[in-house]
Amino acid sequence: MTEDFYDILGVSRDADEEEIQKAYREAVREYHPDVSDDPDAEEKFKKAKKAKEVLTDEEQRQMYDQMGHEQFIEAEKRGATENGGRGPGGPGGDPFGGGGGGFGGMGDIFDQFFGGGGRSRNRPQKGQDLKTQLTIDMETAYHGTEKEINITRPEECSDCNGRGHPPGTDSQTCPECNGRGQTTRVQETAFGRMQQRATCRRCAGEGTIYEESCPTCRGDGVVREDATLVVEIPAGIQSGQTLRMRGEGAPGEQGARNGDLLVEINVEDHPEFERDGSDLQKHEPISFPQAVFGDEIEIETFDGPVEFEVPAGTQSGERFRLKGKGMPRPQRRGQGDLYVQVEVVTPESLNEEQREALEAFAEAGGEDIDVDQGFFDKLRNSF
Known part of the structure; x- marks a missing residue:
């Protein structure tokens, strides 16, 4: 049986966008190549990213549901190869527009054709939600309490204030996208001649390139730091319930608010009750x-x-x-x-x-x- 995008993320076929995004974030935490020990982590991460991109776009998802998984993938391959064997990234490019990077580049081809176009980093983006787990005994769940938790999370780089480059670094308008943060190409596909928009690879959507990257965060603007937080556990909480700590997740971009930290509670069995x-x-x-x-x-x-x-x-x-x-x-x-x-x-x-x-x-x-x-x-x- 062919594994489809819903199976990959572990959601039902009527899942809403919030459920899909939540499942994708869980997959990122589990399979991101930088943190996972799974030998197949990179491939699973790519599949999850692809599934999220398709299922969170209304037009792509409708097309996917109508065509089925195999026909949808085949249509994308035809769209990428009918142009003389050239994918969106040029000769040797992959059929999903990621160049040599699989699904990690411009995103899904239909997302680009039907107006997804990639998200420009010129617009502030809320930080990602993070997730952790906390195990407590049943008596603690009965009375409720405050517990300290230790996590490792992204923090804004203090050396560059999250900019990704040292203060005063020379910059120039990105010549690839002329400062727009996006590039536009016209491509022949199985659905006809379509315009393809994607986040500019050279400037990562900022519209500006810098002569030097911050040596501390290597241009990412964030570093991983250990943090100790206090979570308030309400009396009567059950296993599987999640507590939301607002603003304790990953930092937002360009002044946008931080994401949240989701603490999933596991209540241990009791020897008597x-x-x-x-x-x-x-x-x-x-x-x-x-x-x-x-x-x-x-x-x-x-x-x-x-x-x-x-x-x-x-x-x-x-x-x-x-x-x-x-x-x-x-x-x-x-x-x-x-x-x-x-x-x-x-x-x-x-x-x-x-x-x-x-x-x-x-x-x-x-x-x-x-x-x-x-x-x-x-x-x-x-x-």
Whole structure:
């Protein structure tokens, strides 16, 4: 089965642009060749980038859905080769307009033809959102707290103030795009003669080129720095929920606001409590006499022990509800419930007095039990 763009990003066919962009950012964090140890990272990164470019463009996506994956790719190849074997990057160029760089150059051919044209860096761009994970225990999730997290993230280069070149560096208008930040070409494709616009490769869309790059950030304007942040964890948070720390992501371009940091929470299992949404469940052992006669026992909760009345005649496996003793409900009032399932514990050893009492109990109930062979197994089964 051919892997299509939706499969590559792991989204449904009716996913909106926000879902697609989110899936792409996750793929970048996982497969970017600079950070991934996956031997196929570069290829996976290219596929994810290509999928995002097509699925976030309305016209390309409509065409892709109508044509199907194989026909869409084949149409692009024809469009890039009908011009005498010359791709958008000239002889030897790749069919998607990336020159020798795969999908990392001018973007998808249909995006260029139908007005995508690449985004000029002359316009300020919001910084990218970053994502990290934080594991907490269930008691922390119950009470809520503040936690320190350590991340490595892009920061604006302090040596060049994010410009990518030292202050006072000589500059000139880019001769490739004449300062527009974009180049325009006319190309014959399977769909006819079309105009192709793309971000200028020489100036990366700025319209200006500089004689010298910043040696610290190598012209990128950003460097990777370690940061310690404090995240506020609300009471009742569940595994899989994501906290957004606004402005703590990657820096924006040319004064645009920073992206956000998304903190995905993982809540560990608890040795005593099982969680179901805002409800909790636990198993509580009781003795045979407690089950028969009833008793008042202490039940441990995340707020400390509470008194609970075990009714006389309680059966092993019965469940009781302690209202409002479950997990807090985030953004809602109140708490869930705690369900206590009692388990009658069969004694493994008895003293002589206990043994005689149980023998008398069995005889009084009319049970014919050979106490010398398998008495406790039979007693356990009778419960």
